[in-house]
Each structure stands twice: as C-alpha cells, then as structure tokens.
Amino acid sequence: MTDTLLELRGLTKAYPGVVANSDVSFTIGMGEVHALMGENGAGKSTLVKTIYGLVRPDTGSMMLNGAVYEPSEPRAARASGVAMVFQHFSLFDALNVAENIALGMENPPAMGDLAARIREVSDQYGLPLDPDRIVGDLSAGERQRVEIIRCLLQDPKLLIMDEPTSVLTPQEVEILFKTLNILRAEGTSILYISHKLEEIRTLCEHATILRHGKVVGNCDPRQTSARDMAEMMVGASLHVPEKAPHEAGEVVLSIRGLSAPAPHQFGTALKNISVDVREGEVLGIGGVAGNGQDELVAALSGEMKTAAGMVVIDGREIGRLGPNERRAAGLCAAPEERNGHAAAPDMSLTENALMTGAVRKNLVKNGLLDWPAAKAFAEEVIKAFDVRTPGPANAARSLSGGNLQKFVIGREIMQKPRVLVINQPTWGVDAAAAASIRQAILDLAVSGTAVVCISQDLDELREISDRFAALNEGKLTPPRRAKGLTIDEIGLMLGGAHDMEVAHVDA
Amino acid sequence: MLTLEKRPQPSKAWVYAAPILAVVITMIVGGAVFALLGKPPLEAIRTIFYDPIFGEFASYSRPQLLIKAGPLILIAIGLSFGFRAGIWNIGAEGQYIIGALAAAGTGLAFYPMEARWLIFPLMIIAGLAGGMLWAAIPAFLRIRFKTNEILVSLMLVYVAEAIQASMALSLLRNPDGHGFPGSRNLSQYSSSANLELISNSGIHWGVLAAVTAVVFAYFILARHRFGFDVRLAGQSPRAAGFAGVDAGRMIFICMLISGGLAGAAGMFEIAGPAGRVSIDFNVGYGFTAIIVAFLGRLHPVGILIAGLLMALTYIGGELAQLSLGLPDAAIQLFQGMLLFFLLAVDVMTSYRIRFGKTE
Structure with a gap:
C-alpha cells in the first residue's frame, strides 16, 4: 500500500429530513485512483463537497498528509492541494479558454504567460487545447479539458472528478484515462466518482461504495465483477429489461431531409437528417451532448417548426404543426430537462399531467379543464410508474429527480402514442428505476409504438435499441442494427474523438 | 446567522398571511413616519383606515370608496393576466388615457344627438379599443423586435399624457367653453353619462364591469385552458412552449386584455366621475392598479379586496390631508410602502428562515 494522503474519519452530515452521510470513513493513498460509487442520492456529492470545502460536516474529521484538514471554503481546499472537476462546467461561453482559466485563479499571470503555461500543461498531459479558442465553440470533451487544465495548473495533490465521462465519446474517455494514468504515475491521487462499472474496473485500484449515506463496501474493482459491484450499490439483485420478440411493422415516423438553423448562438444546426422508424421499433440515437439532441427533439415535438414535409407521421406531413396538433396526430415527446x-416545477402533478395529456386524454372540453379527469390521469401515472409522492396535489419540484423523471416518462407512455420521442430517459435516475423505465419503453414498443430514444448512455442504447444511429454536429449517421455493434464501432459512428491527436500521448 | 431555505412546496398559509402582515407592517412603519412628521400616528392611521367608512362624514366618503375602487379593480384584473404570464405591462395609465380619449371623442362626435342606447355602448367599445390599441404597440414591438415591453409601455404613458393635453386644448375642446381648455362635460350629456345606478352608493357601470371582470377572471383562471396556459407561461416559459403555448400569441392576448380593461376603466371614468377631458384628468389609477394587482396576489378575489383597501387609503389620505394636514407625498409614500412590504414579506411563501450557521 502507498502512503495515506487523505483520511476521512466518521463524517456525518444531516439535512432536514435526510442523512446525506452517516459515519463515512475511508482513506485515499498517494498516487491512488480511488473510485467512489453509489446510486443517485447515496451521498456521493455531499461527501465530495465536504472534501472540497463546500459543505461542513456535522461530526467527523479529515486528515490530509497527516495534518488536520478542515477547509472552510473551496479556496482553502485548493490551497491545500485539493482540486475538483465538476460534472457541470462553470465556463463562460463568450470568453476564450485562457480568459476562462484566469477567472478561476487567485492571482492570474499575464495572458501571454498563462497561454504558454496552458500549452505546456496540455502537452505534458496529452490534453490538446488551444488557449485562444472561444469556449462556446468547444465540444463537451474540450470544455472538460479546460476544467481539468484549470485544476492541473494548481499542481493538485488530490484531484476529484465527478462523473467525468458522461459527456465523452469512448475515444475521448480513452485519452482522459491516459491523462489520469500520467497523473497517477506522478503521485497525484484521484478520487473518481462514477456509476459506470466498466470504467472503474479499468481505471481504479480501490473502490468505496456508498448506499443511503453509509459505506456499504470496499473492493478492488480489478478483482470484482461488475455485477457484484452493481448489487452492492443497489443492495438488491438487478432486473435486466427484456423485449418480447416481435416484428417491426409499417413505417410510422419518417424524417425526410430535416434541416434547421441553430435556434440560438451556441445551438446546433440540424443538417439533412433522414430516417424512418417502424411500428414496434426502437431507434437509439447516440451522441455527445450538444451535437443537436435538443434541437432534434424540438423539431420532432413541435417546439421548433420546420418545412411541412420534413417530419411525417403515417403519411401525414406535420412539420409545420405545433406540439398539441402533433400530439393529436400521435406523437408524444419527453425532453431531457425535467x-x-x-414539467413545471411549481405546479402540482395534476397540473403537470394536464400539461401534455390534455389532447390525447381528452382533459379539456370546449376549452374547459376537466380537473377530476386530470387528477385521475395523474394518479394513474403515479401508480403505474411507482412515483414516490404523497399524492397528485404535490408540486413537481417536491419530487426527487428520479421520481419526477418516472412521472414525466410515464405521462407520455400512458398516452399510448404512435410515436414516442425521448431524450435521456434515465438521466439521473437510480439503477432500479432506470431498469423499470427501460422496460416500460420496450413494452410500449412491443405494443406497436415507434420509439426514438436519444441518449448519451451507450450501454442503455445497446440494451434497448433495435437500430442505432449517431448524431454528430447536427448530422445523423445511417442507422445500423444495434445487435452485434461493438463499442469501438459505436465510437467511430459518434465521430471519434473531437480534434484529438492521439499521437501526442506517449505515456 | 439568518439563512433562507427554499420550501419544497409554496406555503399556503403564507400566501394568505403575507398581504395581511404587509398591511400591519405598513401601518406600524407608516405611523412612525407620521410621528416623525409631527402628526399623531394613531389618529392618522384611524383617519386613513377607519373614518372614511365609519367616521363622522362617512356618508360623503363611502360612495367614493366604490368610485375609486372600480377602476383600480378593473385595471388590476386586466394586468393580473399578463403579470401571471410574465408579461409586464407597466403602461396601464397610458392605455387608460387613450381609452378615455377614444370614448370621449366617440361620445362628443354625436353631441348633441340623444340616443343613449347607441352612444353609451359605442363609447364602451371605443374605450376598450383605444386601450387595446395602445397596448398593442408594446406587444407588437416585443414580438417583432424583442423590445422590452416594460420600457415601451411605460414610455407610452408619457406619449398618452401629451396626446391628452393636446386633445383638451384642441380637438376635444368645448366650443362653448370661452377658450378654456377641456371638453364638454360628458356626465351632463344624457346619452353618454355614466351615472350612479343606485343613489349615493357610488355604484356606476364601471363598478359593475369591475365585479363582472372579477367573476370572469376567476372562472378563466380556475377552469379554462387559457387560464392554465397563462399560469404555465409565467412559471416555466419553456414548459409552456413544450405544452403548445405560443409565446407570441400569449403576449399579444395578455397585453390586449390589460389594455382593453384599462381603456374601459378610462371610459367609465371620463363619462362619470371625471366628466370631461382636461389637460390632466388622469390620477394615476393605472399605476396604483399595479400595486393592487400584486397586493391581491394576482388572484381575482384578492384584487377585489386589495382594490377596496387601496381606495380606502386614497380617500383616507385625502381626509388626513384635510383634517391633519398630512402632506400628499406622505400618503403616496404610505401606498408605496404597502407594495414594498408585501414584496418583502412575500419571500416567506417560497422560503423559510433558518437561524444558525450557513452551509
């Protein structure tokens, strides 16, 4: 074993109504890549925020390099050599890379010197990045590199990474891992938060598993099977969604030469997308965030109108129709952002049920709202999708992310659409709920609905898709049969690594 | 240390308690201000809130209550739709003026013909149309050029005031008025007069219109798809787009509703209590109605109560000026405080205060 860098002793943090961390203890060795695993709500975020000085624990203590470590704010944590790359980037789109990095520094050097330093560090760690580029034009992977380099400039002893690969293509993941391995070889410790088991198995030498705020297990991921780790996280055995065998039927949804300009400055234009989806078929669309997913969903849901013939349902051109007319035609959608x-956060679940269910569930008659029917519909969704809430009168924002996601997806599925378009169906949802959402999507497809599922989770797409296509800079690749596609092939479809010169990395 | 913590659900109790608490705080702080001015605070508060209804001369001031509350409620109901949808029409005062001018012009065009069945309804329509037209300008500019409707509607108030002054001096000037500015008195022209319907009650057609608007707005917001869309658009514009609400159409409709009702209020005022177009017949109902709308929680019944309360401070303020010599500015300060404290107390609906150290 290596020497200990950071030791956590009995950390406990309670919020009103929930204990986020309860008596959490573990150690991170020097030069160790330590995985922190757990489902959503297991307490991972609270724990790393504690280490990064954003949250103060109720009880317990931390030791860094043998000295008591009590960061009162992130600045103190950074001064002690702890750096963090957040899952959601805090970058200004309109500024360039060097300016963004300077903004996060205590005493930024002159721009020219900083740019030179950025080039030097990016070369050293195989993270090519031009300091003069505008951040708004960068891909998600490149933005992450900005954040990583911002951390590396501080010469950290411990680097915390929160779900770093959720926005990367497989090739970009590989390059990130090479960088992390260089850091490890230099003696930097890494606390790696993820729920992607295969990644953890290839990268980390030690894992701590949290459930309901408590440490429920430790393991060496290289020696433990993915299934065992998953069951430790969930605390139960996992159900794998299955699709009943069936034949794809008639073409229901046709997208024909769909092109649309970017709706706003940093949006993505859709470029000549054509694809047919048949009854009972699930078309999986993969791609790194920001490659036109939101725009494609908007063009299909009716929030963004296009030429009439670009979107066709059952032979009827609907490109010019608004969302409710499309619902009447049989198309339901669920956007990514819940x-x-x-959903409208301050409205009740009944009102949220009415929001999209009005047309197909006949909840509005002659312009008048049928509240009892809307409430019944909301209750139906809550029951069928096991949404944990005291009742339909509760505001949507009182639900946890996963529960609200179940409600939103359930609301669309229960309308029995001809076409269902969903973006990131299980984003931020725990494994058990994700499995049940996927099962519901598959069951809907078996009943004859054409499903378009957009996701960044490639494992999810491989699990539920009949055919797979990738969205890259607003263009859609020709769909391929999902069965038998390897991760490498998918990676190439996704456009490989953006602007990556793999030759740089000789580690 | 005090920290604000977001409540998982907006507190029902605070929704009702906030306006009451705001009134109480206003009374206390207002009383303190009056005391600083050297006036007896308790007597001032009593003069403002009690005397107009129950005092010695209440028989004179009581009808005034409905005369003042009528236009406030009518305008505030119209504004509440837009405010709920996140559309900020601050220019109701201008729409009120243009509505009044359009109605007065229509009525005077027929003078001295006697045909109340035709002229009075036509004037109401002209008032509605005038207000809508004035509100359509910021709506159109917002939709077409993304201008800020707050600024445009506000600036149009000053344009409307200029038009009003010029009308009083030229086109609508009373030809028999010996050259004095101001129009003929519409309340003395039987085809156009908006008279009291029940003697000495203060109830005129505008008050009936205000009550009708309250009932109608209540129904629309609770039971009609449009009311639902309005609330959705205000709370989550993106969710509204997803639910099929056309943002531009929503802006237009809400501006037309608020402009139309403000214009109608102007009509009832010019044909009744105000009587004639003068250089400055507007008394700020359009601005005060903004306070009424918020004090009433943008809820029709709340607006009804808030309108009456606000009318009371107007009348009580005048009484206090007469009997205690309180300056006019002190009364306006008092009304402003009401909105200020309401907004401050309002935080409690969505947040709770926690004592203790921050995270």
Missing part, C-alpha cells in the same frame, strides 16, 4: 421544460 424541471422547467418537461
């Missing part, structure tokens, strides 16, 4: 897009 709060404020798919």
